[in-house]
Amino acid sequence: MSLISVKNLYKEYGDNVVLEKLNLEIKEGEFCTLVGPSGCGKSTFLKMLLGQETPTRGTFLFEGKPFPKEPSVERGIVFQRYSVFSHLNVLENVMLGIELEKSRFFGKLFGAKRKEAKKIAMDMLESVGLENSAYKFPSELSGGMQQRLSIAQSLVKKPKLLLLDEPFGALDPGISADMHTLIQELWKKNNLTLVMVTHDLHEGFHLGTRLLVFDKIRHDPHAPDRFGATITYDIPISDTSETTLNKIDKSIKKREKNDN
Amino acid sequence: MSLISVKNLYKEYGDNVVLEKLNLEIKEGEFCTLVGPSGCGKSTFLKMLLGQETPTRGTFLFEGKPFPKEPSVERGIVFQRYSVFSHLNVLENVMLGIELEKSRFFGKLFGAKRKEAKKIAMDMLESVGLENSAYKFPSELSGGMQQRLSIAQSLVKKPKLLLLDEPFGALDPGISADMHTLIQELWKKNNLTLVMVTHDLHEGFHLGTRLLVFDKIRHDPHAPDRFGATITYDIPISDTSETTLNKIDKSIKKREKNDN
């Protein structure tokens, strides 16, 4: 059975059709990357996976059941920024996920339970390479370190599905390469299902197991909002070649120019 | 005669020696890229070139005369961010440079003079590809477009020296490639002398005509501030090979790890 199944899904904001006729099955353990021109609805799709938005029409199932209507622990998220807590240090940021679950009233653990949570968090920090910065505040971290922290935060909840929205978009190129290695390691080690939006087609091509391209197939020049985007390419990465990459690249660029 | 000559220059902040024994000659028309580990004093050096900071000791000449002690029109600057004026639209941002010079009291031109300035500014916008966004405000531009605007702003003053401090550090990778093309075109067309700091060694290698690497050669583990950085590599780009690149890359990475 698929982890996620989407059938004939539409998403509209008023008159603005963002996504149309979307069909998609994602199995457990897949690592999907999602690319497309700016404004085509990638983040919107991720928000639906997260429960922050609901589809307008269509079937939308998670483990065969309707999607939970609000964010929950099964689905982790890493945003481009602002997703770590600036008032907690690195260790506390990771412990928070454990504490919120175990202490339903105070959201805080004490004594032996706290020690235990601390150990789990420390192990997690080690696996993202932040063990030496455990007592720093996020403001003292570089952008890359903050993103690692955000990933660690999510992983400690052992989510069935981890969503990433341009997680490396704000990082220096050298640093984002390191992050690629990390995310692939974590994916393999933790048996995760990953959906990652990216602006960078190369990133989409070289990470992950499956590439999804969102784009509009119909376009009304007088009413750009009339038609929504759908999936135009859905290819296993093993299939990809330089020519496919260039073809997709051109189609995305063209759309972005048109839209400006 | 060199445009810039630096002899035995030191820069210290209190006890913190940032730069030591710096020797450098930059001729007109050169395109220098400047790399080095974080915190080694690249921005500080640029600030001295700009007149924002003064060296502690040493000879520091611009066209054979001592460096002006404050920013002036001969030297343009493009920062990583915040260097366009958010309250002016794109066109006004570029016109500002002309207006400030021509109208000493109001800083604003009217009538025929204004029209003339507008024409110059429009031409400049065209050469950076912003002619279609002339009446947008910076907040409506993407990061890359803002940096183009900042470059256009500086170029309209026809500076003898254009300084760039990680100008593409905050941009998406795809966009920064476009910017590389642009900056090289502008450099050739306008006969500029360029000094550009970058975090990205590949960028440093593939742009420009000359690569400067800043690094500490002496290091006291107990007092990391005791010794400053100096120029460890100074090579024309034509000389460079993959092996040199890797060698430099390794040395920079090592230093950054040590410092953390």
Next chain:
Amino acid sequence: VKDKFQVSWTIYVGWMPWDYAQQKGIIDKWAKKYDIEIEMVQVNDYIESINQYTVGKFDACMMTNMDALTIPAAGGVDSTALIMGDFSNGNDGIILKDKKTLADIKGQNVNLVELSVSHYLLARALESVNLSEKDLTVVNTSDADIVSAFTSNDVTAVTTWNPQLAAITSAENANLVFDSSKIPGEIIDMLVVHTDTLNDNPKLAKALTGAWFEVMSIMKKGDKEALTFMAEASGTDLAGYKSQLNSTKMFYDADEAVKFANSKELPATMKKVSEFSFEHGILGDGAPNAEFIGMEFPGGKTFGDPKNIKLRFVDTYVKMAAEGKL
């Protein structure tokens, strides 16, 4: 019937004895005698004090005869003037800057607390020189600021009471052109009690009257310690307080108070006050004429609408004090 009472008072020369009585335990002594509790509450803002009395927060309150008529009585709260402790005999006055006679006030701006006894005093003064309020402009000025206001060049005429009056008169260019000693007995400082409360609790009246005349006897002797105490509480020194007392006709003996309450001038005064209030629209919005609010005087005399008696002057308890029956 209740046994706990709150009385509000304001800092003023004629009311300082209440503070002394409270601080020195005289109130408590008398309250105990009648098996009740009385709390004296100091309220700095005179109007707020009366307002709070009017809405029922306090059982009794210190106020002048005019304010008793225009605030509680006009507000439908039946009140009784239990003790008339003194009347202003120079404590209120009109001061002109540089000019020397009252008639010079014509055409000037006069700073005073509008609709207060100062306003009344001004109206009475103007009558005496055949002027009316139309001949000048009244500028409402808070009593706390009137002294400093006088130092400003814009201010050329003020009407106010003590201690502000004394502070202003001490300025070189200030000339006192009229004061309340020219209309003696018209500005009366009284202790006012809710009539219902009084009828239900005569003990309260007895205790308060007893305490008051005990302090009066101390003051009559010129007890330096007591006077210094009162002076300090009102923010001045002995000399300053004594000079204020000099322009206040205190009824140290209960006999005097009884006599004053039964004088035929009292109804006449209240008639004038009522007319003044009516002309200035402060007898209440529904008042068709100056007789709208009825007043009752000792001996059954009345003024105004006998069916709407809201202000009563009594001599019952003062008489008891005079006869030593408390």
Next chain:
Amino acid sequence: MKRLMNLRPSKGTAIFLGLLPFLLVAIMYLFASDARLAENPNDKLLPALTTFSEAIDRMAFTPSERTGEILFVQDTVSSLKRLGFGVLISAILALLMGIPLGLIPYVRNGLSPFVAAFSMVPPLAVLPILFIVFGMGEIAKVALIVIGVTPLIVRDLQQRVSEIPAEQLIKAQTLGGSTWTIVLRVILPQMLPRLFDAVRLTLGTAWIFLISAEAIAATEGLGYRIFLVRRYMSMDVILPYVAWITFLAFLFDFIIKKFTYKMFPWYTAGKETK
């Protein structure tokens, strides 16, 4: 069941919810008023609605017998003039002081501590000195507002000027700006919308000082009327006046906000909107 923080009322519910507390207060008032009036029909603290309408009619629709003017209009005009002048002068002074304080190190070092200390002086406590300097007329009232409000705006502007990124100032210098032209073309235009914001936020304080000034010495004005009729506790006049002041304050807040958004589109573009 969704989390409470994720539940959003529909538009109709939202409007209803927004009106609810006002309704509740109104109903509470009516009950309390009724109860007091049942005890004493002349009670002045919480007048009945009919008493209000009479008072409003008297103040706002019937010319005064003494002056032939409509008191309510006269009061409003006087107060708004004072408020307007006070705020205008404060804003100009604040610009003239705030920009140099934020930009020029010599000025900042020389005046910043003094301005900070001055802003802590309670103006109501030094009234006598103000009277000597500004007299007792209109100027004094406007001056009290100016003295109460200017330091607040100055400190805000100084802060904002010093928050302008150093990059911008350096860039402007490389474009050939002098201190003066940089103030004129870079600082001032960026400070104008901030000035409007600051004025908006200090308007409440300005009202407090206006009412205090009018309570001290005046012959008309909203604050004057309230303090005058307080002498005979005419809550039937006071409460409508208070409501009117509240409404005016609300209105100005709204107008200035809209105006700022309209005039300076780039200003709001940079702000978080949610």
Next chain:
Amino acid sequence: MKRLMNLRPSKGTAIFLGLLPFLLVAIMYLFASDARLAENPNDKLLPALTTFSEAIDRMAFTPSERTGEILFVQDTVSSLKRLGFGVLISAILALLMGIPLGLIPYVRNGLSPFVAAFSMVPPLAVLPILFIVFGMGEIAKVALIVIGVTPLIVRDLQQRVSEIPAEQLIKAQTLGGSTWTIVLRVILPQMLPRLFDAVRLTLGTAWIFLISAEAIAATEGLGYRIFLVRRYMSMDVILPYVAWITFLAFLFDFIIKKFTYKMFPWYTAGKETK
């Protein structure tokens, strides 16, 4: 010659410049005082230094004959107690209201317009009602401060809560937080330093209300004393009291700022420093 904006005074010059305006004011005072006293030796507006020292000696070092206490100490203690309670209660109320207002759509829709309207009501104009509700004792004075200050802090906190990035709130939900635990672990800790800032910025307003309250009903306190001697225009007492209030206000501002920086290092890390 450098541009004016690029010139920086040395440390010594900076300190000298900072003291200069204070010195100038002091000198101006002495001249003005001398001139007035030469004309009229009894002038009370600008007393000579010796008069001040006598007054200070009387108020601050000699026990009152009436109560045996030192008035100045008694006044300060009373006022600070009221101010402290007022501000504390305001802060707690503001937290309790500001967080739900900012976070929970139902609460925001229901109460936000009311709070906005309420914050525009000038408390000084409805004093009689306040005194009826809160009595004339200590509670009334504290209440006036609370009513004057709370709406300001509430609106600030509400704004700040709604500025918390949506990303953080969603992240917290994916970590298993309920509305309650998110308030407790994510919102509240981030609002605490902001609360201190807000309290600091409204302290001036709190003082104004304290002084007003004490002028109406009190038997001791800094505002009471000023009110009491104002009728005699004893500037020899008023001015030292004003200086003392100014100093206290300055001190609290400083202490709260330092405390916030110390307690919440992460808070200031995010702020621009220059």
